[in-house]
Every structure is written in C-alpha cells, then in structure tokens.
Amino acid sequence: MPKITTISPITSKPIVETEGVTYEQLEQTIVPKSVKAFQQWKKQSLEDRKAIVAKFSELLTQESTVELLAKEITEQMGRPIRFTPVEIKTAALRVDTMLGYADEALAKVPVENNDQFCKYLSREPHGVVLIIFPWNYPYLTLVNGLIPALLAGNSVLIKPSPQTPKVADRVAELFTKAGLPDGVLQVVHSGEPEVIEKLVQNKNISAVAFTGSVAGGLAVQKAAGNRTIPIALELGGNDAAYVRGDVADIRATADDIVDGAVFNSGQSCCSIERVYVHESIYDKFVQEATDIVKNYKVGDPFDPDTQVGPVISEAAAKRIRQQVAEAKGSRKLIPEDHFGAAEKLNPTFVGPQILVDVDDTCEVVREETFGPIIPIIKVKSDQEAIEKINDSDYGLTASVWTKDEQLGQQLGDEIEAGTVFVNRSDYPDPGLAWTGYKNSGRGVSLSKFGYEFYTKLKSHHIKHLK
Structure with missing residues (x-):
C-alpha cells in the first residue's frame, strides 16, 4: 500500500507515516462496505442516530481527549498550543448546535391531508457521501458536514488532508466508542489525486462535499464529469x-x-x-x-x-x-x-x-x-x-x-x-449559514440549512380509497 508522509511545519521533518489506500481497495472493499452499512443505518430512527452523535460530542470534550487532540493538531499543522484546545471545544459546540437543528431540518413537511388525499414531503439520505476536508481547521471543517450527513442517514467516507491524517482516525475511533455501527463511517487516506478522482467517479458515491482551495474544488468538479450527483464546494476567500x-x-x-x-x-x-x-x-x-x-x-x-x-x-x-x-x-x-x-x-x-x-x-x-x-x-x-x-x-x-x-x-x-x-x-x-459567493464556492454548511445538501426531497401523494 502507498505510504503517506506528513512533514512537520515546525521542523520540516517527517512526523507521521500513514498507510494510503489504493483505488482497488476502495472499489472492492471500502465502498461496498459503506453501501451495505447505509442500507441499515438509514432505517435507524433519528432518535437513535442523535443519541450516537450526542455520545460522540461527550467523548470529544473529555479533558484527556481535548489535550491529546490539541497536541496532535499543533504537531501536524503548527498552530500554537494555546489555541488548539479551543478548536476541539468549538467543534463539539458545532456538533451540539447541529444536533439541535436535526428534528426541524429532517422533519416531514405536510402539504395536504383531508378525506381525499394525503400529501407531504420527506427528506431522504443520498447514500454514500464523500467528505474531503482540509488541514487548517481540520476538526471544525470535518464536523460541519459529517454531523448532518450522519444524522440524515447517510454513510460517510472521510478523506483528510495528508497534513492532518490523525484527525480522521481520531474521529472514527470516537464514533466507534459512541456506538456507530461498523461501516457507517470509514476513513480514506490518500495523497494521490488520481485515486480520489476515480472515487468521485464511482457510481456508488452519491454526493461529495469538498472544503479547500479553488484549484482543489475545481478538480473535484471536473472529476465528477457528467455525473449529476450533488457537489458542495467550500473554497477560498479574499x-x-x-x-x-x-x-x-x-x-x-x-x-x-x-x-x-x-x-x-x-x-x-x-x-x-x-x-x-x-x-x-x-x-x-x-x-x-x-x-x-x-x-x-x-x-x-x-x-x-x-x-x-x-x-x-x-x-x-x-x-x-x-x-x-x-x-x-x-x-x-x-x-x-x-x-x-x-x-x-x-x-x-x-x-x-x-x-x-x-x-x-x-x-x-x-x-x-x-x-x-x-x-x-x-x-x-x-x-x-x-x-x-x-x-x-x-x-x-x-x-x-x-x-x-x-x-x-x-x-x-x-x-x-x-x-x-x-x-x-x-x-x-454554527447558527448561521456558511456559504460563499463567486469563486468562494457553492452550497451551505452549518445552521438548519446545512442539512439540505445531505438530503434529497421525496414527494408523497396518497389518494385515500373510499
């Protein structure tokens, strides 16, 4: 398997070595596992999903966890240690905020209900969602999409920056401890753009959320080619x-x-x-x-x-x-x-x-x-x-x-x-929609509107039999 070496921005020396995945592994093992997990996860009640996410938030804010994760952020991307614990605590706050919006954001929308007809809208999960997130605020940018994606009933593949690989591993570990079923969340380590391009093109990937540079976002969009799946791009700013x-x-x-x-x-x-x-x-x-x-x-x-x-x-x-x-x-x-x-x-x-x-x-x-x-x-x-x-x-x-x-x-x-x-x-x-105009991207994260990308509408039209 390909090795990914993380270089310390503090010393310019190697600090972490991670095993990357091949596309063959993705195609033959990882993606099929996500597809299978999705079939069961989408059937779990929203209350059950919320309980697991709430437990994850609780585990994330344990003092020993905050200390460990903060140290790893500083090692991997160089932010001063006086600030990195704040990212972990802020990430937990975002998790809790998105939890609070789940019932409203995912509720059925009644249209008509009388003696003749019952009509309503439901929000359905897409399936397997790929989330690609950057190194600069790795926990924050990850939970922005991961939490609504999971609560909506999707299974998720998370692809971290090679600069902060431990972030994805830690989040996956904590979700496992919180009771998330096997396969619902999987980590994709890769430093090879062509592997991710092929993954975006995989017919079983139902949506892609990318946070990063304009060039990176355009590469994801190009990789999707003629596919009509939703692509969210949170890109740069000036x-x-x-x-x-x-x-x-x-x-x-x-x-x-x-x-x-x-x-x-x-x-x-x-x-x-x-x-x-x-x-x-x-x-x-x-x-x-x-x-x-x-x-x-x-x-x-x-x-x-x-x-x-x-x-x-x-x-x-x-x-x-x-x-x-x-x-x-x-x-x-x-x-x-x-x-x-x-x-x-x-x-x-x-x-x-x-x-x-x-x-x-x-x-x-x-x-x-x-x-x-x-x-x-x-x-x-x-x-x-x-x-x-x-x-x-x-x-x-x-x-x-x-x-x-x-x-x-x-x-x-x-x-x-x-x-x-x-x-x-x-x-x-977290209570406001995070969205960009012009080349800063498209799509929305955070707030109750942050759920919309991770769901698709289904219309229900029932005629009552006399």
Whole structure:
C-alpha cells in the first residue's frame, strides 16, 4: 500500500507515516462496505442516530481527549498550543448546535391531508457521501458536514488532508466508542489525486462535499464529469474589512482586525486579507495596527506564550514572501529583522507584516495569501470601500467596522459575500449559514440549512380509497 508522509511545519521533518489506500481497495472493499452499512443505518430512527452523535460530542470534550487532540493538531499543522484546545471545544459546540437543528431540518413537511388525499414531503439520505476536508481547521471543517450527513442517514467516507491524517482516525475511533455501527463511517487516506478522482467517479458515491482551495474544488468538479450527483464546494476567500471614520475605539478596532488577519498564521479561508480604512483615521489606524503587530510573539508553537507559529510548509512560506516582494511600490512597516529570531527557527516561520501604499492590482490584494500579511489601503468614502470590496473574484466574508450599527448593516447589504460581519470577523457561527459567493464556492454548511445538501426531497401523494 502507498505510504503517506506528513512533514512537520515546525521542523520540516517527517512526523507521521500513514498507510494510503489504493483505488482497488476502495472499489472492492471500502465502498461496498459503506453501501451495505447505509442500507441499515438509514432505517435507524433519528432518535437513535442523535443519541450516537450526542455520545460522540461527550467523548470529544473529555479533558484527556481535548489535550491529546490539541497536541496532535499543533504537531501536524503548527498552530500554537494555546489555541488548539479551543478548536476541539468549538467543534463539539458545532456538533451540539447541529444536533439541535436535526428534528426541524429532517422533519416531514405536510402539504395536504383531508378525506381525499394525503400529501407531504420527506427528506431522504443520498447514500454514500464523500467528505474531503482540509488541514487548517481540520476538526471544525470535518464536523460541519459529517454531523448532518450522519444524522440524515447517510454513510460517510472521510478523506483528510495528508497534513492532518490523525484527525480522521481520531474521529472514527470516537464514533466507534459512541456506538456507530461498523461501516457507517470509514476513513480514506490518500495523497494521490488520481485515486480520489476515480472515487468521485464511482457510481456508488452519491454526493461529495469538498472544503479547500479553488484549484482543489475545481478538480473535484471536473472529476465528477457528467455525473449529476450533488457537489458542495467550500473554497477560498479574499476577505476584506472596511473601517469607517466613526469607529468608537481605533485601537480596539485595530486589535480585532489584526487578530482576524494573523490568527492561525493567516491560514483561514475567512481571515482578513485586505483592510480598507477611511482617510480621516487612516494614519492613526495604521500606527495602532503596527504597534499591535510588533508586540506579537512568533515562535515555537509549543511555547504557551506563542501567538503565531509557522505556516504549513516551506512552499507556502515562499509563496507568501513572493507575494510581498512583488507588491511593487508598497512599504513594509514591520522591519525585516523584527521577527528574525523566530524566522531563523525554520523557513516555514513568517512574521506578520503590514503593507501600505499597495497597488490594488497586486496579487497580495487580488488573491488569497493564506499568510499573516495585512495590506492596509486608504479610501475616501463608503462607496469607494464597497466598490473595492466587491472588486474581487471571491465572496466568502467581509466586515464593516463602525459605531453606527444600522449603517453597518446597510453597507453589508451592498457587499457581495456569503457572510457580512459588523464589528467582528473570522467567526463562522454554527447558527448561521456558511456559504460563499463567486469563486468562494457553492452550497451551505452549518445552521438548519446545512442539512439540505445531505438530503434529497421525496414527494408523497396518497389518494385515500373510499
């Protein structure tokens, strides 16, 4: 079987070796097992399925489990250890939230019931669902789809990033302990795109949910070819923040925006990638943001004081540095050597940087950087800010920062993005639909609407016999 080696972003050395699967194994053993498990799982009552998912959530939040899983996340993708336990606890919160929506989301919809006819709609599971999820928030992005898929009655294949393989294994182990029947959830480890392409084409795969890059999502869509199965794509973003001149506290606003830009080393699909600031407070905002960034601690992610760890790979670090270097005419406000000690630890360490005098056509403004880089751009009016925010191929989230909440909401109505924040950013709320506009994808996760992708409608039309 093919071996998959996970390289530590902290040291650039191998840390995990995983056995990958061949397509022959998928076709002959794994997929048929999922098909068979589905036939029984779909017949279990929703209450039984909910009980298993609730037990999984309970197991996930046990102190020893949180500690172990948090450590593994830091090892595999480099997020500082002070933050990784929060992902596990937040994942459990999402599980519980989706559990709470299950009855409503999966309920039959009555249409007519009288002496002559009974008509209603039911939501039926698809069958075998393939969920492909990334490394940057592996537990969160996995449970977003896995929980509604299972509760709806599907069997599920989960394919993790080769960077965070243990995540899938741990989730499968916990579900087994929670009482999930054998075969309902299986793990697919693979680092070979052609294997996953063939899996997407397999006639027994009934739906595919992908979270990751635009290129990866388009590859999945292409692999599906002429198949008419549902494909959900949660892709990248180039999310903008607009700071109006009326913000109540410039320092606090700058603090929140810097956090939204550099948390997780900027490796979030909804991190702030570009900041537009009204000219009346531009200089003050830039100074506050610069002071805040200079006080960040970059370094060993196992140091509890570290706020920013490495980016995921040397290739990613090189791309980030290249984007900054190619931003012609821009000025870097953080001295090259400010985070020098940390950057000497390994080529994967990239210190946060603020760019000003940036041309709108630069790649660092136009494309997703996925790094701790903050371009700050001056605007003269609300309208100019909205035009610049919307001048993007992406539309995942955007944020407006103002003391006038009503005006903030009005500006949000003009923004072409799936989520608009006012005085907040970088937070997918489980009660709200998570969806992207433009090249940020299609489909919905979270909220009661997160169940729709994992079900298909069936109409029931019964004529009563006299």
